[in-house]
Amino acid sequence: MVTMKDVAQRAGVSIATVSFLLNDTKPVTAATRARIEQAMLDLGYRRNMVARALASRRTHIIAMAYPALEHRFGMSTSEFFTSAAEAARKDDYHLVLWPVGNDGVELRELLGQGLVDGVVLMEVQLDDPRIDVLQQAGTPFALIGRTTELEGLSHVDIDFDTTVEDAVRHLREHGHHELVLISGDLDDPRFHDYGPWVRTEEAYRRVVASYDLPIRIIPCSDTTQAGKAAAARVLTEYPEATAILVLNEYAALGVVAGLKHTGHDIPRDFSVLSLLTVPETAAMADPELTMMRTPGPELGQLGTQALLRQLEGDDPLPPQLVPAKLCPGATVAGPRAPRSKGGAGRRGARKARS
């Protein structure tokens, strides 16, 4: 393999001078430049020349790094991606999707090729190895999501606190005080550090405690089947519950289906509120889900904007937190009447129904 040293020898210059030229770190005279470039041509020092040429130009391509094997690419993700692609296009950039793992190994390999001007990071973990990889590569990036340590990182995210507050308030306004959260499954090693699940659960604990209500949480992965199983757990473990919040979009469909299968009417027997989903998924449930609508279009656009401002040298975009908005469907109503008269309060109801 031809090395920088070979090029320096043939051009009759120091290795440092070759490096200055290749990395554009110090000006080099035109004559020296020509000598070095000729030496590179003579020696076939092709690949690194390309790398340098690439480094000195702008590709106007940005990548969205998405862990497609760990996270399903569902309806909501699709919205983030297409809105980010549209935002990029408006500013004369192309967005491509890199299905790279959460550990950063593949990301490093792709960054090494120097093919993109910057990266938008999706599905951020609280302590995300991909950020080290991006910083080491010197590639500009923006997060859709948040790590624990955010100092100096350009980011936009869902406002989980406001989202959960608004959701719980909606159920309270309908008279519910027996709530259950069907959350993410933080015991799954792939997700124990997954921002949206951790933050939603934290927000829920805080909000419910502020109403002086018991904290009831059932872990659940994001599939319809898991949602059905979680619905069964609600019936056996928290039969007094009258309202169920479901974090994951496909799980919410399973919760509705599971409750109906066991002879319960929605919303007469249970109110169900989907915490982060999109209209198309909500419409798949019967009745259509009341939901907090994931701000995918807004965040895809803002995340791209946060990156492009860096690339264009504009003022940085301040961090943006966007709450999911309440969209009433047909799965929330007032709580059912208690089965046994006079008897069961919050705790007693469990016995009465089981």
Add this chain to the structure above:
Amino acid sequence: MVTMKDVAQRAGVSIATVSFLLNDTKPVTAATRARIEQAMLDLGYRRNMVARALASRRTHIIAMAYPALEHRFGMSTSEFFTSAAEAARKDDYHLVLWPVGNDGVELRELLGQGLVDGVVLMEVQLDDPRIDVLQQAGTPFALIGRTTELEGLSHVDIDFDTTVEDAVRHLREHGHHELVLISGDLDDPRFHDYGPWVRTEEAYRRVVASYDLPIRIIPCSDTTQAGKAAAARVLTEYPEATAILVLNEYAALGVVAGLKHTGHDIPRDFSVLSLLTVPETAAMADPELTMMRTPGPELGQLGTQALLRQLEGDDPLPPQLVPAKLCPGATVAGPRAPRSKGGAGRRGARKARS
């Protein structure tokens, strides 16, 4: 901007010679090569030089071209993409996703950067402008899908004929002879030429005619809402129907929901068979859909293999057609008993129920 003509003039050669060198289409002597390369350096003909240098090396990156704005990125697409990415990884390639439009404009822009070794084309149209773009760019490619003119094109696809035959046979075996197809919406200008919809409808016409059954087709786009509307059309236009095949995966969910909403039991009153879907989507329906399972994992893998064989100079992969496999759910049973006794045969039933 420096053109190829400028380079040719400065080097004292013809434009054709410059082109031979840049595109590697004809051998050029070492002396001529050196003159042209020096001229390019002198003139700062950088961008195209990079393109050429890139063309001469292998990035080991391939792109899946996916029209993300025209086609929703649903559960099924996700399977094609992740299995293609896994297949690429096994052979030491990276797969990236390019969300480029069906007209080929953005594809041409991205190809011009010379960043990938080849392209896997998804959501193929019968007459697909992207194929011209790929051929003009000289980029190796493989289709997941088929154009009308397939001569010399490396392709894999769903075997729509076998899929539809198996689906109709399954319904026939349950005793149905009053069938309706809820198809794609070929009147939508974005989809009038969309291979899977055209081929499925053609196959259906042929298969149903072979059974001497009437051809009943309702166009429908791929949303739950459209599926509900199509279910309503079945009830008014073809009340004699006892079994419904649904081409699109999200429409199938809407058909089940729509029929249930109007007081019909599935499968007692109507059998429903989802023609191309995945288990997770089928599980969202209640009852769970009987389906022909889209061979996304197989085709993502085969499409990538078809491309990689070209890139590695291996024997070409022969065209592969993979049928969707029948997966029984809970939405197909025997036909309901006719409402009016003795009266209605196949044709008369409509009147009897309307």
